[in-house]
Amino acid sequence: MxxxxxxxxxxxxxxxxxxxxxxxxxxxxxxxxxxxxxxxxxxxxxxxxxxxxxxxxxxxxxxxxxxxxxxxxxxxxxxxxxxxxxxxxxxxxxxxxxxxxxxxxxxxxxxxxxxxxxxxxxxxxxxxxxxxxxxxxxxxxxxxxxxxxxxxxxxxxxxxxxxTANLDYQGQSGALNESVSDVFGSLIKQYALGQSADEADWLIGSGLLGPGIDNGTALRSMKAPGTAYDDDVLGKDPQPAKMKDYVDTEDDNGGVHINSGIPNHAFYLYATALGGNAWEKAGQVWYDVLTGGELAKDAQFADFARLTVAAARARYGAGEEHDAAIKAWTQVGVTAQ
CATH class of the missing domain: 3.10.170.10 (Elastase; domain 1)
Incomplete structure (x- = not known):
């Protein structure tokens, strides 16, 4: 964590x-x-x-x-x-x-x-x-x-x-592994609190930081990756929100906790575009991909994006849910088709 x-x-x-x-x-x-x-x-x-x-x-x-x-x-x-x-x-x-x-x-x-x-x-x-x-x-x-x-x-x-998918814990597949956990961790909190996508804080680990941290709100922000903390002790939140800022590193199993900010932000954009309860349509699409059997262990961001677009179309048709998925991934710089 x-x-x-x-x-x-x-x-x-x-x-x-x-x-x-x-x-x-x-x-x-x-x-x-x-x-x-x-x-x-x-x-x-x-x-x-x-x-x-x-x-x-x-x-x-x-x-x-x-x-x-x-x-x-x-x-x-x-x-x-x-x-x-x-x-x-x-x-x-x-x-x-x-x-x-x-x-x-x-x-x-x-x-x-x-x-x-x-x-x-x-x-x-x-x-x-x-x-x-x-x-x-x-x-x-x-x-x-x-x-x-x-x-x-x-x-x-x-x-x-x-x-289910048993995503490899390395590079982009590892970042997807971390991101999926952030997505459902946030949805679990939202569901327990009865919060809509607009009401949620989209923070991971809010309330964990102790009195020794002067400038931090959580471990990660799905709404604004890179802004969860900027502190003398913790350092600066390194998460990018877009592929153009992808961090190429050998540390952290290829940056799995860092680059997860990109698919995290895509989910946030998708859920808030659809509105209502994020665990319903947006969460269902992510769940369908995770459990659908087509997600390879070494999947890259583009693979996951393509599968979410396909899952949205399969479940909801060629409408708002499908189009919003394409737009969300496009906004973070990932090709979804």
């Missing part, structure tokens, strides 16, 4: 942030290993139309899952992190089931597990291929990572991608 370029900046001031950066590749490898092991969708809990959530406490150790502290049938916990994790898992489950008819992350009722209080002042959250894991933040630069429901939705959507 927290991009490596931010963690690199933090590492200059905090040793635990350096450890967080070192773990970034490990988390990604866990996700890929889970796919390689051929995890069977829906074991156990196949066909479930209600979430089955279990929360564990790592006790500030960097081991998972930790000690079981909360199950689906339990009442509210005295630990607010447990309650927020439980609620965030539920909000994600609700969007995918009630809007897209998808039963949990794998589409077949996979139980949702999460571990809270991971590590000591751990500045990140991640999906490891099997569960959500939340750090508490250091309390100065970052707050508890269970605070933002869009962060929870973002990471769980990595699980959806794992079970």
């Amino acid at each position: 927290v991009p490596p370029h931010i963690l690199s900046n933090l590492a200059e001031r905090h040793e635990h942030a350096r450890r967080t950066l070192d773990h970034d590749d490990t988390h990604r490898t866990r996700r890929l290993d889970a796919v390689a092991r051929g995890l069977t969708p829906g074991e156990p809990g196949a066909g479930a139309d209600k979430p089955r959530r279990t929360i564990y406490d790592a006790g500030h150790q960097e081991t998972v899952p930790g000690t079981k502290v909360h199950e689906e049938s339990d009442g509210p916990s005295q630990d607010v992190s447990v309650n927020r994790a439980h609620a965030g898992l539920g909000a994600t489950f609700d969007l995918f089931l009630k809007v897209y008819g998808r039963k949990s992350i794998d589409g077949a009722g996979l139980p949702l597990d999460a571990t809270v209080h991971y590590g000591e002042k751990y500045d990140n959250a991640f999906w490891d291929g099997e569960r959500m894991v939340f750090g508490d933040g250091d309390g100065d630069l970052f707050l508890d990572f269970t605070i933002s429901v869009d962060v929870i939705g973002h990471e769980l959507t990595h699980g959806v991608t794992q079970y």
Whole structure:
């Protein structure tokens, strides 16, 4: 969730942030290993139309899952992190089931597990291929990572991608992987709050930044990539909004957290052009592409754009939804036909 370029900046001031950066590749490898092991969708809990959530406490150790502290049938916990994790898992489950008819992350009722209080002042959250894991933040630069429901939705959507298109985590396909998580993370927040596309803030990680950050509102902005922060500690938000500003780098797996700003902005333009609730038509088109079986693991932005235009036409015909998709990608400099 927290991009490596931010963690690199933090590492200059905090040793635990350096450890967080070192773990970034490990988390990604866990996700890929889970796919390689051929995890069977829906074991156990196949066909479930209600979430089955279990929360564990790592006790500030960097081991998972930790000690079981909360199950689906339990009442509210005295630990607010447990309650927020439980609620965030539920909000994600609700969007995918009630809007897209998808039963949990794998589409077949996979139980949702999460571990809270991971590590000591751990500045990140991640999906490891099997569960959500939340750090508490250091309390100065970052707050508890269970605070933002869009962060929870973002990471769980990595699980959806794992079970569907399984986009390679490198270059443009990796940026699409990150962008899809931002898109559905934002939609999960909007759905939970009942916000229209015009009412939404289109920020990812709003509320996560701590009192030690003087000039920042979130980790990313889909509405205006490159404006989420400009701070002495975090540095300047490097995300571009258009292909002409694409960042060619070997860092961050080819800039997956940076160049995701381009497809993010395309979705924002598409959703706001259509108006109403973004999870309906705009979100449906993105979901159709992610789960439709035609999105290659090494897809580039132009491939994804072409498929969204085709999906809009297939579902809604050659009307506003189709034309708005072409226009949105054109505005960010990506050829969609």
